[in-house]
Amino acid sequence: MTDRLILLRPDDWHIHLRDGAALPHTVMDAARQFGRAIVMPNLVPPVRNAAEAGSYRERILAVRPQGSRFEPLMVLYLTDSTQPDDIRAAKATGFVHAAKLYPAGATTNSDSGVTRIDNIFDVLETMAEVGLPLLVHGEVTRAEIDIFDREKYFIDEHMTRLTERFPTLRIVFEHITTRDAAQFVESANANVGATITAHHLLYNRNHMLVGGIRPHFYCLPILKRNVHQQALLDAATSGNPKFFLGTDSAPHARHTKEAACGCAGCYTAHTALELYAEAFDQHGALDRLEAFASHFGADFYGLPRNTEHVVLVREDWTLPAELPFGDRELIPLRAGETLRWRLEEHA
Ligand SMILES: NC(=O)N[C@@H](CC(=O)O)C(=O)O
Ligand SMILES: [Zn+2]
Ligand SMILES: [Zn+2]
Numbered sequence: 001m002t003d004r005l006i007l008l009r010p011d012d013w014h015i016h017l018r019d020g021a022a023l024p025h026t027v028m029d030a031a032r033q034f035g036r037a038i039v040m041p042n043l044v045p046p047v048r049n050a051a052e053a054g055s056y057r058e059r060i061l062a063v064r065p066q067g068s069r070f071e072p073l074m075v076l077y078l079t080d081s082t083q084p085d086d087i088r089a090a091k092a093t094g095f096v097h098a099a100k101l102y103p104a105g106a107t108t109n110s111d112s113g114v115t116r117i118d119n120i121f122d123v124l125e126t127m128a129e130v131g132l133p134l135l136v137h138g139e140v141t142r143a144e145i146d147i148f149d150r151e152k153y154f155i156d157e158h159m160t161r162l163t164e165r166f167p168t169l170r171i172v173f174e175h176i177t178t179r180d181a182a183q184f185v186e187s188a189n190a191n192v193g194a195t196i197t198a199h200h201l202l203y204n205r206n207h208m209l210v211g212g213i214r215p216h217f218y219c220l221p222i223l224k225r226n227v228h229q230q231a232l233l234d235a236a237t238s239g240n241p242k243f244f245l246g247t248d249s250a251p252h253a254r255h256t257k258e259a260a261c262g263c264a265g266c267y268t269a270h271t272a273l274e275l276y277a278e279a280f281d282q283h284g285a286l287d288r289l290e291a292f293a294s295h296f297g298a299d300f301y302g303l304p305r306n307t308e309h310v311v312l313v314r315e316d317w318t319l320p321a322e323l324p325f326g327d328r329e330l331i332p333l334r335a336g337e338t339l340r341w342r343l344e345e346h347a
Contacts, residue, residue, distance in 0.1 A: 001314075002286055002314070003313065003314040004311065004312070004313050004314070005277065005286065005289070005290075005311070005312040005313075006309050006310075006311050007273075007289065007290045007293060007294055007309060007310055007311075007312065008290060008294040008295070008305060008306055008307075008308075008309055009034070009035040009294065009306040009307075009308040009309060009310050010033070010034055010035070010245055010273060010293035010294045010306075010310070011034050011035050011036040011037060011038075011245070011293075011294070011297055011298060011306065012030060012033070012034045012036075012037040012038065012245060012246060012247050012249070012269070012272065013037075013038045013172070013195050013244055013245060013246040013297040013300075013301070014038055014040065014135070014172075014174055014175060014195045014197075014246030014247065014248050015030055015034075015037045015038065015039060015040065015246075015247055015248070015249050015269060016039075016040045016042070016248070016249060016250040016251065016265070017030065017037075017039050017040075017060060017072070018043070018251060019043050019056070019059065020326065021325075021326025021327065022251060022325055022326050023059060023060065023063050024063040025251075025323065025324060025325055025326070025330070026249075026251060026269060027060055027063050027064055027065075027070070028063075028065055029249075029269040029270045030070065030249075030269050031064060031065055031068040031070035032065075032343070032345075033269065033272050033273055033310075033343065034070065034272075035069070035070065035071065035306040035308065036070070036071040036072070036073050036303075036306075037070070037071075037072060037073060038073045038075060038097065038098060038135070038246070038301075039056070039057075039060065039072045039073060039074055039075060040075060040100065041053070041056075041074075041075045041076060041077035041100055042077060042100075042102065042107075042108060042109040042110065043056070043109065044109055045112065046077035046079070046109065046112050047074070047075065047076060047077050048076065048077055048079060048082065048086070048112075049076065049086050049089065049090065050076075050086070050089040050090045050092070050093050050096060053074040053075070053076060053090065053093065053095065053096050054074075054093065054095070056074065057072055057074050057095055060072045072095075073095070073097040073098075073301075074093075074095050074096045074097065075096065075097065075098045075099060075100050075135065076090050076096055076098075076099040076100065077099075077100055077102065077112070077113075078099050078100060078101050078102070078113070078114055078120055078123065079112050079113065079114065080114060080115055080116075080119055080120070082099075082120060082123050083123070084122055084123055084125070084126035086123075087099065087123055087126040087127055087130060087132060088126065088130060090132065091130045091131070091132050096132070097132075097133070097301060097303075098132060098133045098134070098135045098172070098301075099123075099127060099132055099133075099134060099135070100134075100135045100136075100137070100174075101113070101114055101117070101120075101134060101135065101136045101137065102114065102137045103117075103137065103139065103140065103141050103154075104141065105141045106137050106139045106140075106141050106150075106220070107137055107139070107220045107264060108220070108250065108252075108263060108264055108265060110137070117158055117162070121165070124162075124165075124166055124169060125166070127169055128166050128168045128169035131170075131302075133169075133170040133171065133172060133300075133301065134162075134166075134169055134170070134171045134172070135171075135172045135174050136159070136162075136171060136172065136173055136174055137174055137175075137220075138151055138154040138155065138158070138159060138173050138174065138176075138181065138221075139151050139153075139154050139220070139221055140153040140154050140157060140158075147222055148205075148222065148224060148225075150221065151176070151177055151178050151180070151181055151221050152178060152180045152181075155180055155181060155184050159171075159173065159184060159188075160184075163188050163189060163191075163192055167189055167191065168191065169191060170191045170192075170193070170300070170301075171191060171192050171193070172192075172193050172194060172195060172246075172300070173185055173192065173193070173194040173195075174194070174195050174246060174248070175195055175196070175197050175200065175221060175246060175248045176194045176195070176196060176200075176232065176235075177200050177221040177222070177223070177224050177228060177232070178221075178224055178228045178231070179227060179228050179231035179232075181194065182194070182231050182232060182234070182235040182243075183231075185235075185242050185243070186235070186240065186242065190242075192242065193241075193242045193243070193244065193296075193300045194235075194242060194243055194244075195243075195244060195245065195246025195248070195297075196232055196235065196236045196243055196244075196245070196246065197219075197246065197247055197248045197266075197268070198247060198268050198272060198275035198276045198279060198333075199217070199219065199223070199248075199266045199268060199275070199333055200223065200224075200229065200232050201229070201232055201233055201236055201276070201279035202275060202278065202279050203217060203223055203229065204223055204224060204225055204226045204228070204229040205222070205223045205224060205225060206226070207223065208222075208223050215257045215258055215259075215262040216257060216266065216267075216331050216333060216335070217266065217333075218257070218262060218264055218265075218266075219248065219250065219264050219265050219266045220264040220265075222264075233279065233283050236279070236280070236288075236292055237280060237283050237285035237288045237292070238288075239288055239291060241291070241295070241296040241299060241300070242296070242300075243292065243296065244292055244293075244296040244297035244300060245272075245276065245292055245293045245297060246297075247268050247269055247272045248265075248266070248268075249266070249267055249268045249269035249272065250264070250265025250266060250267065251265065251267040251269075251325060251330050252264075252265050252267075252330075253325055253326075253328035253329065253330060254322065254325075254328065254329050254330060254331050255328070257331065258331075266333045267323075267330055267331070267332045267333060268332065268333050270319075270323060270332045271319065271332065271333075271334065271339060271343075273293065273310065273312060273341070273343050274312070274339045274340075274341040274342060274343060275333070275334070275339070276289060276292075276293060277289060277312050277340075277341040278339065278340050278341055280292075281340070281341070294306065310343060310344070311343070311344040312341050312342070312343055312344070313341065313342050313344060314340060314341055315340075315341070315342045316338050316339070316340060317338065317339055317342050318336065318337065318338050318339075319332060319334050319335055319336060319337060319338075319339060320332075320335065320336070321335050321336040322335060
């Protein structure tokens with residue numbers, strides 16, 4: 001049995017760092033685990049252009065822990081009024097690495113998202129031309145569609161035609177949660193990849209709903225049934241380079257989750273690698289973890305792989321019951337519970 005894993009330092013290809021008083025906490029956690037992270041732009045107001053991405057990046061760098069070389073990879077938030085020139089300007093910065101499509105109303109802070117995908121086809125054309133990947137929150141938002149089916153509908157109504165219409169555009173189907181999405185990505189062309197979260201590998205909707213409703217398991221896209229969890233585990237551990245690590249770590253202060261109408265998002269950045277290691281270990285695939293966590297994402301984005309290493313040891317330890325979060329507190333996934341793996345401070 002492997003008790004010590006040395007991995008090339010991983011990157012997180014989908015994280016929410018938030019802003020303001022939250023930022024020192026989220027950046028510290030991300031920087032301890034990852035070399036780089038694709039930083040989601042769903043602030044209020046969102047990160048819509050190169051200038052906004054530049055100032056957000058500065059705010060992140062300002063709170064980076066001493067000695068850390070953690071690199072935030074910035075993302076534009078597409079709206080109905082994004083123009084091809086916004087894409088060109090963003091690409092020219094060198095620090096914007098993608099643009100994100102949030103269907104309006106699909107998830108946290110998506111009110112300014114795109115109302116009709118066809119309205120931004122000229123923008124997508126430009127992205128294909130300049131080589132800026134499109135990141136997609138793939139859920140339809142129509143009220144009559146069941147929340148558990150929204151990803152599947154998005155594939156049928158949008159993903160298929162997007163990949164056909166823009167065959168040279170790199171597209172990341174973010175935080176996939178269904179067997180349908182895994183199959184779609186597998187059979188799509190080589191420009192289509194997907195991120196998979198640790199919580200969708202470790203849990204299914206029973207964990208959220210059996211024996212009481214657990215708000216800290218509530219995220220979007222919502223946890224699905226067990227067969228989908230198994231399909232995601234198969235995809236993540238398959239060695240297929242289209243599937244790579246993206247935590248979708250999405251912090252919300254405790255009082256906004258433990259509420260009558262609680263926010264969507266799980267906080268996993270604090271123990272991301274430990275959680276992924278547990279999932280891969282349970283699936284008998286620890287030998288596949290490094291490629292998923294440290295190779296495939298960088299390769300997909302056309303960035304060099306990291307050169308430093310991190311060490312994971314098999315060792316039980318207990319997470320704190322809560323973490324500080326500005327002047328509030330944050331309940332991480334698995335708060336107060338035991339983890340099987342621990343990331344060592346230094347390699
Ligand atoms: N995943 C979530 O449940 N929430 C994310 C938004 C998102 O990634 O869809 C957030 O920003 O809180
Ligand atoms: Zn999302
Ligand atoms: Zn997200």
